[in-house]
Amino acid sequence: MTPDEARELFSAALDDELDEEKRAAFEAALASSAPLASEWDEFRELMREAHQLGEEEDETPDLLAGVQRRLRVRSRGRFYRDRFATESHGRSMLPIVLGLVMLLAVAVAWITMRFVRVEAPPTPPASSSTE
């Protein structure tokens, strides 16, 4: 295998798509040419670095508000027209808020029953008829 032929297999070798026979010929070509082997190492290293770029967590801006604004304008207010719809969690927060309110009401009722004493009405003074 000539260096040019081996170079044509760089991508396939990188993607591990060479069959055994081609892999052996490719490796033999690398072993017989130091410049080719060096080129192959650089190629692999470059692709590894390119792959790492994809793993970076770039600062992604929050696109939602801008997208909603565009849709509201272009639909002439048909979509995202109210304030709550444009908020990221507007709708999904409602059941949580309702749940919390109900929980609070139950807690207040329980505390009232448990700790607040209701005074019994005053007993009338003993009548004089018993005397």
Place this chain on the structure above:
Amino acid sequence: MDAAAEELERAAAAAGFHVPMPEGYEERLVERLKRRDEAAFNELVRLYQGKIYRLVFRMIGDRGEAEDLAQEVFVTVFKSIDGFRGDSKLSTWLYRVATNHCKNRIKYLSRRARGQKKELDEIADRDAIESATMTTSAQVHRPDEMATAKQTESLIHRALAELPDDQRELVVLRDIENMTYEEIREVTGLPEGTVKSRLHRARLALQKRVMELHGARESKAS
């Protein structure tokens, strides 16, 4: 997907883990999107905005343009979700919409002779050590290694920006976004053989250009 599961998915994605969507989630989301359910659309944007923005930025090379274009991608998705037949994954379809937008924007920008490297040049000129908080540079600990890693990143960005659009698209999808050939075939509509041969040429061209830029930088430094 309930709010807790959605939150978990986002946190996991932010931490670099891939958590598969629950069974049937995508179909339900698409149904809701087709009903123009605004909450579903909010969910879609939050789930995919990072991926779409990064893809667009790699293709365009300018953060301002990328933000604008990524928003346009979602507007297009909102308008044309009825055209999604479910033949591919929703994410693949989103990528297709995004890459088509990118190609159109690149043509428009080149017509305006605006140039595509403004932001990338800024990246190249950034202080290598101070900005070394990203993964590639963060994986090395010595300042000189960090600086070298940062320089290589900037060279890749610049060389990528100089590739022809069709080649850049494939390098971004395969080598940066780590998509399979099957997914790339679905996104680009190209036969797999064409994808592979074009990608091979693109990788060699990228390597050649990175070497040239590296050589130019070395000679400038000396």
